[in-house]
Amino acid sequence: MTSPYYLAVDGGGTNTRARLTDAAGRVVGEGLSGSSNLTLGVETAGPAIAAAGTAALEAAGLPRSAAVQIHAGLGLAGANVPAFAEAIRGFGFGYRSLRVASDAVAACLGAHGGRDGAILILGTGSQGLALVGGSSTTVGGWGFALSDDASGAILGRAALRAALLSFDALAPSSDLTRTILAGFGDDPAQAVLWARTATPRDYGNFAPLVFERAGRDGVADALIAEAARSVAAMLDRLVFLGAPRIALMGGLAAPYRPFLPALYDDVLVEAEGDAMDGALMLARMAEADAGAGR
Numbered sequence: 001m002t003s004p005y006y007l008a009v010d011g012g013g014t015n016t017r018a019r020l021t022d023a024a025g026r027v028v029g030e031g032l033s034g035s036s037n038l039t040l041g042v043e044t045a046g047p048a049i050a051a052a053g054t055a056a057l058e059a060a061g062l063p064r065s066a067a068v069q070i071h072a073g074l075g076l077a078g079a080n081v082p083a084f085a086e087a088i089r090g091f092g093f094g095y096r097s098l099r100v101a102s103d104a105v106a107a108c109l110g111a112h113g114g115r116d117g118a119i120l121i122l123g124t125g126s127q128g129l130a131l132v133g134g135s136s137t138t139v140g141g142w143g144f145a146l147s148d149d150a151s152g153a154i155l156g157r158a159a160l161r162a163a164l165l166s167f168d169a170l171a172p173s174s175d176l177t178r179t180i181l182a183g184f185g186d187d188p189a190q191a192v193l194w195a196r197t198a199t200p201r202d203y204g205n206f207a208p209l210v211f212e213r214a215g216r217d218g219v220a221d222a223l224i225a226e227a228a229r230s231v232a233a234m235l236d237r238l239v240f241l242g243a244p245r246i247a248l249m250g251g252l253a254a255p256y257r258p259f260l261p262a263l264y265d266d267v268l269v270e271a272e273g274d275a276m277d278g279a280l281m282l283a284r285m286a287e288a289d290a291g292a293g294r
Helices: 042-059 064-069 082-089 103-111 152-167 175-182 188-195 200-204 207-212 218-240 253-259 275-291
Strands: 005-011 016-021 027-033 070-076 097-102 117-122 126-132 135-139 246-249
Touching: 005 042, 005 103, 005 275, 016 042, 016 275, 027 042, 042 064, 042 070, 042 082, 064 070, 070 082, 070 103, 070 275, 082 097, 097 103, 097 275, 103 117, 103 126, 103 135, 103 246, 103 275, 117 218, 117 253, 126 218, 135 218, 152 175, 152 188, 152 200, 152 207, 152 218, 175 207, 175 218, 207 218, 218 246, 218 253, 246 253
Parallel strands: 005 070, 070 097, 117 246
Antiparallel strands: 005 016, 016 027, 117 126, 126 135
């Protein structure tokens, strides 16, 4: 039988990464393409995933026909929606076997080497995920409008709100609120116009200002304390779900860490790997599924 290859794919809203390894685990090729977030539709995500996989094959010096030797693991944004995951499975990549999971599941697998555990992503958005006994449960992550507590977008919006409240003398002013207002020419009306088209990422740009002033700005300290309570609530939920270890991930993971109570020291761990490592585990699972006739 021809020696198998294993394709790990990490697909999100910005780009799709693919990594091809041989049976010994050596990386033989990598590829990159555009967005494969499944919410964009299979007609967009499918070709992006296929292109990244083809690029990895070409980088390895293998023909496209070698796709039939590949066991693929796809960690994709949007795959937590069963209908989207089922649709991408039927795209017709031509791989020997295929396993699809959300990008968060892939990240959790990578973070803990396939063992039971959880992740809490703290970036522009936020979401927790516990993977225990083969079952995954999400915590939060329902988007900027309704959820994403402690995310950069929510913290940034809270900072902007605090600035406007201070302008109206309804809350304390500080160096943080004055700096934010100055960015709008000290005119709340300009902030209102800006907010009409602002994205979560735009709001998230204010979050670093809050952390930069921690310990020397009362408003910043109050905002961080409130956000840290939200982080703690999500951690508590992940522990309740049975996660023996939790890895903080995302751009705000390190900034939040000093503000979390010491009681979490025993459960918080450094991630062992990333979503690509998790997707490779999915590829190995796909091979096992194929061997078992599933």
